[in-house]
Amino acid sequence: MYIDNITNAQRAEVLTAALPYIKKYYGKIVVVKYGGNAMINEDLKQQVMEDIVLLWLIGVKIVLVHGGGPEINDLMNKLGKKPQFVDGLRVTDKETVDIVQMVLAGKVNKTLVNLLEMKGGKAMGISGMDGCLIEAKPKNEKLGFVGEITKVNIEPVTDLLEKGYIPVISTIGCDKKGNTYNINGDTAAAYIAGAMNAEKLFMMTDIDGILRDKDDPSTIIPHLTVSEAKQLYNEGIVSGGMIPKVDCCIEAIHKGVKNVTIMDGRVPHSILMELLTDEGAGTMVVGD
Amino acid sequence: MYIDNITNAQRAEVLTAALPYIKKYYGKIVVVKYGGNAMINEDLKQQVMEDIVLLWLIGVKIVLVHGGGPEINDLMNKLGKKPQFVDGLRVTDKETVDIVQMVLAGKVNKTLVNLLEMKGGKAMGISGMDGCLIEAKPKNEKLGFVGEITKVNIEPVTDLLEKGYIPVISTIGCDKKGNTYNINGDTAAAYIAGAMNAEKLFMMTDIDGILRDKDDPSTIIPHLTVSEAKQLYNEGIVSGGMIPKVDCCIEAIHKGVKNVTIMDGRVPHSILMELLTDEGAGTMVVGD
Amino acid sequence: MYIDNITNAQRAEVLTAALPYIKKYYGKIVVVKYGGNAMINEDLKQQVMEDIVLLWLIGVKIVLVHGGGPEINDLMNKLGKKPQFVDGLRVTDKETVDIVQMVLAGKVNKTLVNLLEMKGGKAMGISGMDGCLIEAKPKNEKLGFVGEITKVNIEPVTDLLEKGYIPVISTIGCDKKGNTYNINGDTAAAYIAGAMNAEKLFMMTDIDGILRDKDDPSTIIPHLTVSEAKQLYNEGIVSGGMIPKVDCCIEAIHKGVKNVTIMDGRVPHSILMELLTDEGAGTMVVGD
Amino acid sequence: MYIDNITNAQRAEVLTAALPYIKKYYGKIVVVKYGGNAMINEDLKQQVMEDIVLLWLIGVKIVLVHGGGPEINDLMNKLGKKPQFVDGLRVTDKETVDIVQMVLAGKVNKTLVNLLEMKGGKAMGISGMDGCLIEAKPKNEKLGFVGEITKVNIEPVTDLLEKGYIPVISTIGCDKKGNTYNINGDTAAAYIAGAMNAEKLFMMTDIDGILRDKDDPSTIIPHLTVSEAKQLYNEGIVSGGMIPKVDCCIEAIHKGVKNVTIMDGRVPHSILMELLTDEGAGTMVVGD
Amino acid sequence: MYIDNITNAQRAEVLTAALPYIKKYYGKIVVVKYGGNAMINEDLKQQVMEDIVLLWLIGVKIVLVHGGGPEINDLMNKLGKKPQFVDGLRVTDKETVDIVQMVLAGKVNKTLVNLLEMKGGKAMGISGMDGCLIEAKPKNEKLGFVGEITKVNIEPVTDLLEKGYIPVISTIGCDKKGNTYNINGDTAAAYIAGAMNAEKLFMMTDIDGILRDKDDPSTIIPHLTVSEAKQLYNEGIVSGGMIPKVDCCIEAIHKGVKNVTIMDGRVPHSILMELLTDEGAGTMVVGD
Amino acid sequence: MYIDNITNAQRAEVLTAALPYIKKYYGKIVVVKYGGNAMINEDLKQQVMEDIVLLWLIGVKIVLVHGGGPEINDLMNKLGKKPQFVDGLRVTDKETVDIVQMVLAGKVNKTLVNLLEMKGGKAMGISGMDGCLIEAKPKNEKLGFVGEITKVNIEPVTDLLEKGYIPVISTIGCDKKGNTYNINGDTAAAYIAGAMNAEKLFMMTDIDGILRDKDDPSTIIPHLTVSEAKQLYNEGIVSGGMIPKVDCCIEAIHKGVKNVTIMDGRVPHSILMELLTDEGAGTMVVGD
Numbered sequence A, B, C, D, E, F: 001m002y003i004d005n006i007t008n009a010q011r012a013e014v015l016t017a018a019l020p021y022i023k024k025y026y027g028k029i030v031v032v033k034y035g036g037n038a039m040i041n042e043d044l045k046q047q048v049m050e051d052i053v054l055l056w057l058i059g060v061k062i063v064l065v066h067g068g069g070p071e072i073n074d075l076m077n078k079l080g081k082k083p084q085f086v087d088g089l090r091v092t093d094k095e096t097v098d099i100v101q102m103v104l105a106g107k108v109n110k111t112l113v114n115l116l117e118m119k120g121g122k123a124m125g126i127s128g129m130d131g132c133l134i135e136a137k138p139k140n141e142k143l144g145f146v147g148e149i150t151k152v153n154i155e156p157v158t159d160l161l162e163k164g165y166i167p168v169i170s171t172i173g174c175d176k177k178g179n180t181y182n183i184n185g186d187t188a189a190a191y192i193a194g195a196m197n198a199e200k201l202f203m204m205t206d207i208d209g210i211l212r213d214k215d216d217p218s219t220i221i222p223h224l225t226v227s228e229a230k231q232l233y234n235e236g237i238v239s240g241g242m243i244p245k246v247d248c249c250i251e252a253i254h255k256g257v258k259n260v261t262i263m264d265g266r267v268p269h270s271i272l273m274e275l276l277t278d279e280g281a282g283t284m285v286v287g288d
Helices: A008-017 A019-025 A042-057 A071-078 A094-118 A155-162 A185-195 A226-234 A242-255 A270-276 B008-017 B019-025 B042-057 B071-078 B094-118 B155-162 B185-195 B226-234 B242-255 B270-276 C008-017 C019-025 C042-057 C071-078 C094-118 C155-162 C185-195 C226-234 C242-255 C270-276 D008-017 D019-025 D042-057 D071-078 D094-118 D155-162 D185-195 D226-234 D242-255 D270-276 E008-017 E019-025 E042-057 E071-078 E094-118 E155-162 E185-195 E226-234 E242-255 E270-276 F008-017 F019-025 F042-057 F071-078 F094-118 F155-162 F185-195 F226-234 F242-255 F270-276
Strands: A029-034 A061-066 A123-127 A134-138 A147-152 A166-170 A172-174 A180-182 A200-205 A223-225 A259-264 A283-286 B029-034 B061-066 B123-127 B134-138 B147-152 B166-170 B172-174 B180-182 B200-205 B223-225 B259-264 B283-286 C029-034 C061-066 C123-127 C134-138 C147-152 C166-170 C172-174 C180-182 C200-205 C223-225 C259-264 C283-286 D029-034 D061-066 D123-127 D134-138 D147-152 D166-170 D172-174 D180-182 D200-205 D223-225 D259-264 D283-286 E029-034 E061-066 E123-127 E134-138 E147-152 E166-170 E172-174 E180-182 E200-205 E223-225 E259-264 E283-286 F029-034 F061-066 F123-127 F134-138 F147-152 F166-170 F172-174 F180-182 F200-205 F223-225 F259-264 F283-286
Touching (some): A008 F042, A008 F270, A042 A166, A061 A094, A094 A172, A094 A180, A123 A155, A134 A180, A147 A172, A200 A242, A200 A270, A259 A270, B008 C042, B071 B094, B094 B123, B094 B172, B200 B242, B226 B242, B226 B283, B242 B259, C029 C185, C042 C061, C042 C094, C042 C270, C094 C172, C147 C185, C185 C200, C185 C242, D008 E008, D008 E042, D019 E042, D042 D094, D042 D166, D042 D270, D042 E019, D061 D185, D094 D123, D094 D172, D155 D166, D200 D242, D242 D259, D242 D283, E008 E019, E019 E270, E042 E270, E071 E094, E123 E155, E147 E172, E147 E185, E185 E200, E185 E242, E200 E270, E259 E270, F029 F042, F042 F094, F061 F185, F147 F172, F200 F270, F259 F270
Parallel strands (some): A123 A166, B200 B259, D029 D061, D123 D166, D223 D283, E029 E200, E200 E259, E223 E283, F061 F166, F134 F172, F223 F283
Antiparallel strands (some): A134 A147, A172 A180, A259 A283, B172 B180, B259 B283, C172 C180
16 A cells, blocks of 8 residues: 555654644544445545544544445346436336335445444445335426435434444435435435535545536635525536535525535545545535 | 224223233334235335334334245246255255355345335334344254354344344355354244243244144144143154244243244234233233 | 134234224323213223223324222212202311312222232322422312412423333322312312323213213214304303313313314223224314 | 530530541432331421431432322221232222322322421422333232332432432332332332432331340340341241231342341431441341 | 630520521522631631531521632642733633633532531532533633633532532533633622522621722622612722722622621621621622 | 545544444543653643544543643742652642642643643543542651542542543542642542543553663563563562552452453553554553
């Protein structure tokens, strides 16, 4: 490993240098929306899990919210499911939502739990169906089981935190009629973090953050207020796929999160660096 | 419904007649191994869920352990997986154990959770991987990921009970290397019930119980001690598929369960009848 | 018993049919003012006690408030006490209030406690003197120790509930000078239920409920708001002995009870039927 | 009052002189069997109540067990009940035990509770029927409802102590068939104190203590071991009415009480003097 | 001792006479600012400690705040420190504040703790530096380390009370830069008592209380409101050294103390007499 | 600082590399005997305090035991105290022990508390007199107030840990007569760590550890069992000033400490390096 040339004395210095940051986040709630490359690349995945367990050990109340990455597509392909679209959006029929449920709550969720346990953490994996965590309704009848969140019952998450677990959450929703819904992961993370008045929400992406010139990483905007973010829509700087991402940040702030960071999940240990050093990564959005 | 002709006065009588049974199980741990027809037939499934929620409401600490029923086979078929056997036992390769994990922890588990919530319960679905509940090792190297339980960490289950949830458990196991194992559901239920010193373990089956003459339901043996059960092996009365089932009962008693009932899951509300009336169902096994 | 012809399967159906009602009252406070025929008729008494214990077992926080029935008169007769009246009201001298205290707190209270224990409950009997539960002053100097409630200290009742007992309360009051007062049972029940913001108060009587035509049980009014009840005074439908009874209902609502039911104690298991089935009994009064 | 000539400075000295005694009994369980003259004489009664409340306030866990004094006889006389005897013992028929229950649990108990409350204490009065505190069976079939204790369920008493009350206990017993029994007060106190491993049991009597020469108070024996006490039976020094009293002391020690004092209830504030000064009163019995 | 001629019966009377006062202060917070003669005279010191332990034993939550008496001067003299003054106030250089810290937190504090332990109490000695109890800044740059309180963090005191200790507090302050400050003891006591909403603050002094004619003890003013106290400034009755003392009383009332007594520490057991008898000592100041 | 050339990515790696060590000591009790150069050199002092606060933040239950370093001598010199010796040991008269008390409990203790608070910790400083933590008797009458520990009452330390403080302990002792004793710091640390069954005791010294050749640091013995340590006495490898130090290690192990490390306090961050990296420092002694 490339830290082999660091002496133990230097290691100790590094650890004590983290003191004020550890103190700052001790006992605070931090929600991580995990996805993208950091979920596919095996090294990055291992590092994210290490970061989560470290934060858990030093007293941060960490919650991991995950989407499904490409594994849903994989299983759909294997099962020969052909995508159908209405108004440009994918139709999620019963069979598809079953696949989503199996991949998210069965495969991805449990694999993450197992990784966290192997790193020394104590994790429990749940979905939006457990304890009716995420209640939903159809977003649009034509789209089938694509869900819009109607209510978040945060008790299952706080119960697990009280018992000392790292809650790992699959973003599927349920309703009182027994239906399951596919829920957008970023939105779910924003709702959950908001309901818990989280100190911080990390939105892991595969971009550097918000760039003033999207082709020049040096133009990254490190810090934004909600008002400034809205202004960026008008200026066309936030556009395309960034719009729903930034919408989620703003929604999270409105629902009670202290600050949200759109973070580059491709950078090793980006969570730790953001929380425990003076070098922020990506773009942080805060209230006005 | 066929109780329409029962007056409310009679209903009240029935309720108060259940008093001594309610009192007996109040605050006690009861583990239900759910499977077979009761998991396939929609009416039976609804009734089992009603029974579980009722018991939970009247103060029984109920734990639901489930297998996967035919849904694992369904998905394997759809994915074109061909069964392979070694010494007459199915080889479970990595792909197969992934399917098992997805179906059990993703599909069946969450569907049961949702049903319990719809009936008015508060449920949380976990697997043997959450909080390292079930640790396992390969039973036989040739069989791949067929697991033998090495350790049960019961804390996740007791944590959920303390927080007021009905724990719903998928019987997959894990090890410290990140492997997942397919675990026999009856065995897992016996280990879990034993680790909790459960008052009672229900083994739901599609048979009447243990019959002295397997073709004559009237020869059912309602009550057996462990010694008597062992004697039945010698007499050939317990044979074939019944052997592992009765083995599990004996194992559960040895591990600390007060009594185990092999119960006919095809009978509506068989759990309630066994617990709350004077009419036992199936065969009860107790220590000597 | 007349439920002998009900099968165990039907019993199970009846039990699960009670599920939504059990859920509704789980953890809620229900106060029962017990009196009249249901206190004299041995069968009815047994059934009321069974109902109370059942409700207690399924998690209702039940409080039993009782008067003295005819036993006070019995002892007075035996002791040769002659009734005296002022303005048509019975004068309660020191000797009489001692008799009331002995019969209520000594005889009736302890006998009810014992019955509840025999049915499987855990009960503790107290009076308005214990923990200064009911403080009173003379209602009218000429009447002696007939008391008017000045204060209810509800702590003794909540202490017993917290410790898991069914509180059984004799309605006698005390003051800071060491006097004991005879307190009207209905009024005491209304004050106690109000102080606890009870979910429900049952007023057990020997009538069907409030009838529009007092000679025709089919004219029963099943549901009344406080305003509607007041209107019935004007219409003369609530009159005579019903006036103080309905006054108590209204008082209870004003003091914080969610709803009050004037219930026919002559009907077997009337409490259970009201709480656990869809068939209400008597007349329910609620706030506007 | 005869302490009018004591200055406040002296009062303060007296209070601080009690310091080591207060410290010794802080948080300890002390059971007082209250009876005899101290229950009849109004001044003595007031002083006992003051002593109890003072001990309660300074952190002693005090439990008051009372008999009925002459009030049972009073009511029996008024009701024209004639005593019947078998083998020299009073026959207690159903009517008599009802009278006992009414006088003890209804009259004496509540009056003591009220006195304690007036002195500033927080008291709750229960009987051996509440929470099945005292279970009993007939001592001798010919005697009717004279009870022999079969079991003491101490939970109701500890529950009240935990909630901060002074438990006041009437010594009547119950069985599972609904019968009530008249229980000897000294025996009940010994059983209750034993079940709680009380630090001290006071047996209040109308004698000086155990005298070597029963006509000479100066021959009082201040301190006895159980063995020495048994020796006194042989010597005839413990005889007649003293025998059951001393039996109770020995029984209490055997059941777990640290020490028992046979105390002269005719001496004002005898409890306080025994506990808070260096002047013991009566005869103290301890284990060998 | 001069109470030798008091009988044990009289002692018991005295103890029970204290009942209403004990009841009044049970569980209440009482802060004692200890200083003056009562700290120098060995007999008085012993008596104050006895009073404190007695109050602690009878359930008062007592907090002892102390200054340093003449011991600071002693050590300064021994070390040859010469006093310097600016504007008539003593300059406290680094060396002096070190001496103050050593004498207060090292000598006086621990000696008091030891005395309380010897009397049977359970005490823990802390200073304004522990848990940042007293944060301060320089009162006047020219005076060096004479501190003005900027913040009181009362948590260390409540933590010790919860754990059952008598907190003994040295009045030195700290800041975030590592400086120590000499804090006026009366002011610190007023701030601490205020932050705890104490029931009572005792200001121990070497005067009788506030006298209308300072040469005539019989003109003591036993009771004052804050407004009346302020009026006394104008009348010149509060003047000289009394001004800061009375300022502290008023400050304490404003910060939330129920009442403050300026008490004559030269009178033996003055605290007990004030709290547990009907004879108030000194001058009590209350809100308007 | 010499870690300026370490990137944040490397910092993150270093932090996660500490994961297994953090996990190992989470919730465990670690006692640090602080003294020697690490107490005099300002940089080392700051680093030790940082290490302590870091360990506290990551969930170690850390206890700091300190001696007085050269500050006691300083004050003695200033006060003109001349050392006296008996049998080669320093006589500690009343005046000397007062100086020790003032310097340890007043100066050193509070200064350490303040440093810990400034680094972000929550600390409370106590001495062996608080809560009678260290009871002692004279070691040798001729030596005056040099104390030998007779009893350790660990409750004050566990109370502070439960309330979340870092206990900082001055090693002075007390007896029931009000005497103060000067206690050897190493011995006190061994007793305290033993009474708490600490996971680890650090003995900070100014040597490398135990060297096989005292002039050659490369001959350090990194790991010793108690038996091996005793053998080193015989071999003369442990000799002179090392004897009492090693005696303390052995005593600590006997009293219940899991392991003791004689550590070189002159190495920066030696505590962190020992606990959180794979590079042990000094000599570790464990049970056989």
